[in-house]
Amino acid sequence: MLPSRSVVLKMMQSQACVEHRIDDFPKPFSHQFTPHKQNDFSFAVREICSSTGKFIPGLKISKVIFLGDVAAGKTSLVNRFCHKVFSSNYKATIGVDFEVERFDILKIPFNLQIWDTAGQERFKCIASSYYRGAQVIGVIFDLSNIYSLSNCAKWLEEALACNALRPIIFLIGTKSDLLSSSAYKHVEKLATQVAQQLGAEYWAVSSRTGDGVNELFLRIAALAFEVSVLRDLHTAGIKLSIGTELVCKYNLPI
Numbered sequence: 001m002l003p004s005r006s007v008v009l010k011m012m013q014s015q016a017c018v019e020h021r022i023d024d025f026p027k028p029f030s031h032q033f034t035p036h037k038q039n040d041f042s043f044a045v046r047e048i049c050s051s052t053g054k055f056i057p058g059l060k061i062s063k064v065i066f067l068g069d070v071a072a073g074k075t076s077l078v079n080r081f082c083h084k085v086f087s088s089n090y091k092a093t094i095g096v097d098f099e100v101e102r103f104d105i106l107k108i109p110f111n112l113q114i115w116d117t118a119g120q121e122r123f124k125c126i127a128s129s130y131y132r133g134a135q136v137i138g139v140i141f142d143l144s145n146i147y148s149l150s151n152c153a154k155w156l157e158e159a160l161a162c163n164a165l166r167p168i169i170f171l172i173g174t175k176s177d178l179l180s181s182s183a184y185k186h187v188e189k190l191a192t193q194v195a196q197q198l199g200a201e202y203w204a205v206s207s208r209t210g211d212g213v214n215e216l217f218l219r220i221a222a223l224a225f226e227v228s229v230l231r232d233l234h235t236a237g238i239k240l241s242i243g244t245e246l247v248c249k250y251n252l253p254i
C-alpha cells in the first residue's frame with residue numbers, strides 16, 4: 001500500500017504540532033498496570049538526543065498496529081487521535097487503513113505509522129499480511145463487551161508470530177463512556193490480569209469523549225522512540241550504558 005500525498009506531506013512537515021511535542025516522558029494509564037516502570041527516557045537516549053556531532057538520530061518511523069474483535073473501536077480510536085472526530089455509525093474496515101502522525105520527541109522528528117486492521121474474519125488474511133515489522137502492537141477490546149477481552153490473547157499470538165523482535169504491547173479497552181464506575185472497576189480487574197499475562201501496558205479510553213486518547217498515543221510514541229533510538233545506537237556500534245533490564249526487554253544484544 002503506497003502512502004497518499006497527504007501522508008507524505010505530513011511526514012515532511014518541519015515541525016510537529018504543539019500537542020505532539022514530547023520533552024517529558026509521558027505517564028502510563030496507571031503505574032500499577034505497566035511493565036514499563038521507568039519515569040523518564042533512559043540516560044543514553046536523553047544524552048544522545050541532546051548531543052551534537054556524535055550520533056544524530058535520523059528521521060525515524062515506527063509501525064504501530066491495532067488489532068482486535070469486530071467493532072471493538074479500532075477505527076474510532078485512530079480517527080479520534082488523527083482527525084479529532086468521532087462517528088456513532090459503524091463502517092467495517094476492509095483489510096487495513098493507515099495514517100502517519102508526526103511527533104517531535106526530545107526535539108528529534110519522529111513518525112508513527114498507525115495501522116488500523118479489520119476485525120472481520122473474512123478480511124483477516126489481508127490484515128494479517130501487514131502485521132510484520134511492528135514496533136508496537138495495540139490489542140483493542142470493548143470494555144462494554146467482555147467477550148472481546150477473551151479474544152485478545154489470540155489476536156496477540158497471531159501478530160507476535162509475524163514479528164521476530166518482540167514489540168511493545170498495549171492492551172486498550174475502548175468505550176469507557178458506556179460503563180458506570182462500578183461496572184468499569186469490575187472489568188478493569190479482569191482486564192489488568194489479562195494485560196499482565198500478555199506483558200502489556202493497560203489503558204482505558206473513550207473515543208467518543210476523547211478521554212485518555214491523546215495521552216495513550218503520546219505514551220506509545222515515547223516508548224517506540226526510546227526503543228528505536230536504543231536499537232539505532234546499538235546498530236551504529238555505540239556502547240550503551242543502560243541497565244540489563246532494558247537490554248533484555250528491547251532485544252539489544254550488547
Ligand SMILES: Nc1nc2c(ncn2[C@@H]2O[C@H](COP(=O)(O)OP(=O)(O)OP(=O)(O)O)[C@@H](O)[C@H]2O)c(=O)[nH]1
Pocket residue numbers: 068069070071072073074075076077087088089090091092093094117118119120174175176177178205206207208209
Ligand atoms: N460510545 C462509544 N462508542 C464507540 C467508541 N468507540 C467506538 N464506538 C462505536 O463502536 C462501533 C465500532 O467502532 P469501530 O471503530 O468502527 O470498530 P472497529 O474495531 O474499527 O471495527 P472493524 O473495522 O469491524 O474491525 C461504532 O459504531 C463506533 O461509533 C467509544 O469510545 N464510545
